[in-house]
Every structure is written in structure tokens, then in C-alpha cells.
Amino acid sequence: MSGKDKNLHNMSESESEQEGVDKEGIEWIMNLPDVPMKLPPHVELQRTRVECKADAPIHTDTIQYSGAFASMGFDNSLRLDNFRNNFKIEVIDLKEDDIEFDMIGIDPALANAFRRILISEVPTMAIEKVLFANNTSIVQDEVLAHRLGLVPIRVDPRLFKYSDKDAPNENNTIVFRLHACCERGKPRLTVTSKALTWLPNGSEFPLVSDKSVSNSKPKTYTSFSCSQNTLSKEFSNNPIGPKDSDIILARLGPGQEIELEAHAVKGMGKTHAKWSPVATAWYRMLPEVVLMEEIEDELAEELEKKCPVNVFDIEDIAGKKRATVARPRDCTLCRECIRGDAWEKRVALRRVKDHFIFKIESTGALPPEVLFTEAVKILEDKCERLIAELS
Amino acid sequence: MEHGSFTDETKSTFSMADEDHTLANALRCTLNQDPRVTFCGYSIPHPSDNRVNIRVQTTGDPAREVLKDACQNLMVVCQHVRNTFDKAVLDFNLTKPKEKPVGDINIK
Ligand code: SF4
Numbered sequence: 439m440s441g442k443d444k445n446l447h448n449m450s451e452s453e454s455e456q457e458g459v460d461k462e463g464i465e466w467i468m469n470l471p472d473v474p475m476k477l478p479p480h481v482e483l484q485r486t487r488v489e490c491k492a493d494a495p496i497h498t499d500t501i502q503y504s505g506a507f508a509s510m511g512f513d514n515s516l517r518l519d520n521f522r523n524n525f526k527i528e529v530i531d532l533k534e535d536d537i538e539f540d541m542i543g544i545d546p547a548l549a550n551a552f553r554r555i556l557i558s559e560v561p562t563m564a565i566e567k568v569l570f571a572n573n574t575s576i577v578q579d580e581v582l583a584h585r586l587g588l589v590p591i592r593v594d595p596r597l598f599k600y601s602d603k604d605a606p607n608e609n610n611t612i613v614f615r616l617h618a619c620c621e622r623g624k625p626r627l628t629v630t631s632k633a634l635t636w637l638p639n640g641s642e643f644p645l646v647s648d649k650s651v652s653n654s655k656p657k658t659y660t661s662f663s664c665s666q667n668t669l670s671k672e673f674s675n676n677p678i679g680p681k682d683s684d685i686i687l688a689r690l691g692p693g694q695e696i697e698l699e700a701h702a703v704k705g706m707g708k709t710h711a712k713w714s715p716v717a718t719a720w721y722r723m724l725p726e727v728v729l730m731e732e733i734e735d736e737l738a739e740e741l742e743k744k745c746p747v748n749v750f751d752i753e754d755i756a757g758k759k760r761a762t763v764a765r766p767r768d769c770t771l772c773r774e775c776i777r778g779d780a781w782e783k784r785v786a787l788r789r790v791k792d793h794f795i796f797k798i799e800s801t802g803a804l805p806p807e808v809l810f811t812e813a814v815k816i817l818e819d820k821c822e823r824l825i826a827e828l829s
Numbered sequence: 830m831e832h833g834s835f836t837d838e839t840k841s842t843f844s845m846a847d848e849d850h851t852l853a854n855a856l857r858c859t860l861n862q863d864p865r866v867t868f869c870g871y872s873i874p875h876p877s878d879n880r881v882n883i884r885v886q887t888t889g890d891p892a893r894e895v896l897k898d899a900c901q902n903l904m905v906v907c908q909h910v911r912n913t914f915d916k917a918v919l920d921f922n923l924t925k926p927k928e929k930p931v932g933d934i935n936i937k
């Protein structure tokens with residue numbers, strides 16, 4: 439509650455600054471002994487926690503309306519400085535492709551906006567066009583093309599443009615070549631994503647219809663004006679390729695052959711999931727397990743056994759066994775511990791409404807922490823565009 | 830696009846093309862926390878139409894300005910989220926050195 443106290447204090451300050459004339463008036467009112475300075479505890483609990491009861495959760499809604507608690511003298515409006523003071527992010531774990539972090543003090547609408555943008559609006563590069571020169575394998579062209587599309591490509595999409603209606607060039611297309619052949623008399627060959635080789639100079643397949651120029655290089659399916667190697671230092675140090683080299687694309691029997699060229703372009707997850715930069719991005723609210731009374735001896739042992747993920751521990755104090763909540767974060771809210779007689783009264787299962795445990799699993803184009811920053815930037819851009827449209 | 834009346838600026842519906850729940854819900858939540866707003870909600874008239882309508886009714890200020898302020902607020906919030914996040918990642922990397930460096934590729 440002390441945090442809330444502070445909020446209210448801030449609130450009355452900023453309010454009095456705004457309305458300089460009424461300054462004394464408002465201060466006078468706020469200092470009256472019977473003006474409630476905070477919500478009564480049970481309402482505060484409903485406002486900040488979802489309670490999970492044996493049959494269904496209650497108080498699941500977020501109360502956003504600024505005047506929701508006006509009759510109790512509580513201001514529910516958004517104050518930016520309040521948000522700034524209370525908002526926190528803690529990184530729990532960060533690996534090459536995953537991140538887990540706690541986002542505290544933010545509205546679910548915003549947390550969800552970030553999640554939705556991560557899944558469907560952060561761009562990546564993915565194979566969109568496949569030109570087959572030869573395919574005698576048992577995997578049909580269209581199936582193989584689809585499989586190729588889903589191979590994550592390790593390249594920063596920010597270095598490329600959307601191709602839209604432009605001809606494929608060095609700024610919007612990445613070309614890969616794949617040639618695999620299983621010779622007769624040899625065992626079957628597994629073609630993996632390792633076989634995709636990057637062609638920094640663009641397509642090597644000549645345009646069949648083009649007979650006009652005979653002097654210079656024959657025209658191909660892409661019109662690169664220079665090698666992509668020269669565009670960015672990163673490309674030459676770290677050649678573009680599939681993120682994982684062991685994705686199975688096809689198996690070839692003796693005498694079968696695949697020869698193709700795959701063109702990757704920039705796109706977004708809402709067009710096709712192959713452009714989604716995340717395997718998944720999700721969040722859950724922080725579980726809160728509270729023992730409403732002392733749980734001792736047999737009951738404590740029973741409780742410890744009930745929980746499938748070992749949220750509870752048993753403390754031994756002077757021969758007395760007492761249950762404690764040791765790992766509330768692991769709680770999956772399976773509600774096993776509140777099943778059966780009277781257990782609902784002993785254990786309260788809650789979720790903190792503004793504390794999100796956020797997880798992002800990147801497919802590999804960008805590191806997960808960069809993905810999140812990009813997602814937030816995209817939401818900012820949306821706002822900016824709307825402001826421009828309105829003025 | 831704004832659908833409102835000329836005489837009463839305090840109530841308006843804003844129709845936005847190429848947007849969905851992502852922006853509309855975030856805006857609805859910011860608008861609702863603005864004490865000048867008496868009513869605010871959004872709807873997607875047809876699922877195959879890329880369009881949302883946001884309805885804003887205020888206590889007296891022009892709805893358009895209030896919506897603009899909400900966008901501004903949302904942007905400030907986003908910026909703060911981004912800064913906090915960057916700091917948190919930096920802190921994490923400082924306190925827990927990796928076996929393998931993260932983000933080895935293409936970070937600008
Ligand atoms: S809800 Fe399930 S996981 Fe959570 S504490 Fe109870 S038994 Fe354990």
C-alpha cells in the first residue's frame with residue numbers, strides 16, 4: 439500500500455500545479471481527515487489481482503476508466519510520471535535465441551500490443567520465389583518451395599527494403615542456389631539447408647526470353663548492380679545463410695537431382711508465418727500463492743504433495759512442520775491445491791494483473807532483445823502516423 | 830478519417846485503415862485513462878476489412894485533440910519502455926557474463 443500512498447501524493451501535487459488558483463482548495467480537501475487517500479484493501483485487491491477460485495477466476499478485468507473510483511476519491515487516470523516511477527523491466531534470462539523478462543507496471547493492452555507486433559509485424563527475410571531448373575526428387579516443386587520458405591535466414595532485415603513492385607535488386611532480394619545430386623549406385627542422400635549457398639551477385643539463371651543483348655552479360659532473373667558483399671561489411675565477414683544448417687529439405691534416391699534458385703525477400707508475419715521473426719512470443723501474469731492460515735503437520739505434507747510443480751516447501755520449526763510458499767513463480771495455476779474440502783479457504787491463488795513474465799523465442803534473424811526494441815519502435819511509428827493523419 | 834459533426838467537436842468516430850487490435854486496443858486503454866474522456870471504444874466493422882473505428886467522446890475538448898494527445902502519451906510510454914528495456918538488458922549482460930556472446934550477428 440505504501441506505493442499507492444506515494445502515487446496519490448504525486449497526483450495531488452501535479453494536480454495542484456496545474457490549477458494554480460485552486461491550489462489551496464485542493465490541498466485543503468486532500469488534507470481533510472475523512473477524505474480516503476487510497477482504496478480500501480479489498481477493492482485494491484480486486485483492482486490489482488485476478489483471483490483464481492476452484493470453479494473460475496474472478497476479478498479478471500483491468501479497470502482503466504479514469505473515474506472508476508471517483509466516488510471513493512481515488513484517481514485512476516494515467517499519469518506519465520507515475521508510470522515512469524512504477525514501470526520496471528527485469529531480464530531473467532537471455533540466451534542467443536531466447537529471452538525471458540519481467541515487465542512490471544504496464545497495462546495488458548500494451549503488453550499484448552507488443553506481443554502481437556512481435557508475431558506479425560516485425561519484418562524478416564524469407565524465401566518467397568523458387569526457380570526450379572530441375573527436380574526429379576519425389577518432393578513436388580510446390581512442397582519443396584514451401585519447405586524452403588520456412589527456413590529461417592540469418593540476416594538483418596533492416597538492411598533490406600521491401601520489394602513491392604520494384605524489380606529484384608541487391609537492396610531487396612537475396613538469392614540462394616541449391617544443387618544436389620545423388621549419383622547412381624550411391625546410398626540415398628539427405629539434402630539439408632546447408633546446401634543453400636548464397637549468391638551475392640544475384641541470380642545466375644539467364645532469362646530465356648531475352649535475346650536482345652548479346653554483347654554484355656546475359657540478363658538474369660535479378661538485376662543486381664553490384665555484389666551484396668560490397669553493401670555492408672557484415673555480409674563479407676559473415677556470409678548470409680540459413681540460421682540452422684541441419685534442416686532437412688528433401689531426400690534423394692540414386693539418380694535423383696534438385697537444382698534450383700531461391701529468392702528471399704522482406705516481409706511481415708501477417709502475410710505469411712514464414713516472415714514471423716519469432717517461434718513464439720508470449721507472456722503470463724505473475725502467480726501469487728498465499729497461505730491464508732498456518733498449515734501444519736499432516737495438512738502441510740498433504741499440501742506439499744498436492745502440487746505437481748513443487749511450489750510448497752515444509753519448514754521444520756521445533757518439531758512442528760509448517761507449509762511455506764517457496765517457488766510461487768513456478769505455479770501453473772492448475773488449481774490442484776485448492777481442490778477438495780476447505781482448501782480454497784486455506785490457499786489463495788492469485789495473479790498480479792500488471793506483472794508480465796514475457797518470453798520471446800527468436801527464429802534467429804535477429805537476437806531476441808533487438809526484436810523487442812523493434813516491436814516497440816513499430817508501435818511508436820503507428821502512433822506517429824496517426825498523429826500525422828489527424829493534424 | 831474522422832466522422833463527426835461540425836457543431837459538436839467533442840464526439841467523433843475515427844476510422845483508421847490498415848490497423849487492427851494492436852493499435853486500437855492500446856489507444857483505447859490510454860484514452861480511457863484520460864480524465865477528459867467520457868466514453869471511448871473501438872470496433873472492427875468487418876473482419877476482412879483492414880479497418881478499425883475508434884469512438885471518442887469527451888467532456889468538452891475536441892475529440893481529435895484528445896486522441897492526438899493519447900497517441901503522444903502512448904509514444905512517450907513506448908519510449909520509456911524501450912529505454913528501460915535496453916537498460917535492463919545491459920545490466921543483465923554486465924552482471925551475468927555469457928559463455929557465448931549473444932547477438933553475435935548484425936546488431937547495428
Ligand atoms: S495451482 Fe497448481 S501449480 Fe499452483 S500452487 Fe496450486 S497445485 Fe501448485
